Structure formats: structure tokens, C-alpha cells
Amino acid sequence: MSLVEIEQEALKLPDREKADLVCKLLGALPSAGIDISDEEVFKREQKAEAGEIEELSQEEFVRRVRKQRGR
Numbered sequence: 001m002s003l004v005e006i007e008q009e010a011l012k013l014p015d016r017e018k019a020d021l022v023c024k025l026l027g028a029l030p031s032a033g034i035d036i037s038d039e040e041v042f043k044r045e046q047k048a049e050a051g052e053i054e055e056l057s058q059e060e061f062v063r064r065v066r067k068q069r070g071r
Helices: 003-011 017-027 039-050 056-068
Strands: none
Touching: 039 056
């Protein structure tokens, strides 16, 4: 079965079953590597306080990501 065929069949599922499938698929993915050590947090705080990096609000971050993705 091709990916396109799997997608077509998955889209026919009731919403609850789609949600269950999504959860299972997301759980099967490797970690996104978002674990940040205390040392890294400390370094970033020092750089921010020294004005070496630009701090962004969540809203600004989301706006820039959407702009970059063309949304």
C-alpha cells in the first residue's frame, strides 16, 4: 500500500479514530531534541542580558515562522 493510499484511507476514518491514529504516529516519532540543559539555559540568559542575542515574544516568533513558511 502506498503512502497516498494510506492517507486516503485514513481520511475516511471517523474523527475519533483519526485523532487516535495521529497520537500513535506522533508517539512513534523520535524526540525533537528540545531538551535543553541547565548549562545551555544559563548561557542563553547571559547572552540575552549582554544584548548579544535578540529576544522574541512568542507572538513575534510565531509571526516570523508563519511569514517564513508563507502563511
